[in-house]
Amino acid sequence: MTYVKAEDREPFESLLKRFKKKVQADRVLSEARRRRFFEKPSVIRKRKKAAKRRKSRKQSAKDRKAQF
DSSP: OOOOOOOTTOOHHHHHHHHHHHHHHTTHHHHHHHTSSOOOHHHHHHHHHHHHHHHHHHHHHHHHHHHO
């Protein structure tokens, strides 16, 4: 549970701003969006495998660029 304590005489806008920043840092909203719909385990594996492939391609392109 994400929460922020209000300082003495702190305006609501700054409190809300701190709360939003903390929620974003804790990745609460992205987790909620991800869990919005059920994903079959096979789909999860496929998505992770594709992400790995993208990451490795990106890294190898970076390495090739560094060689020249």
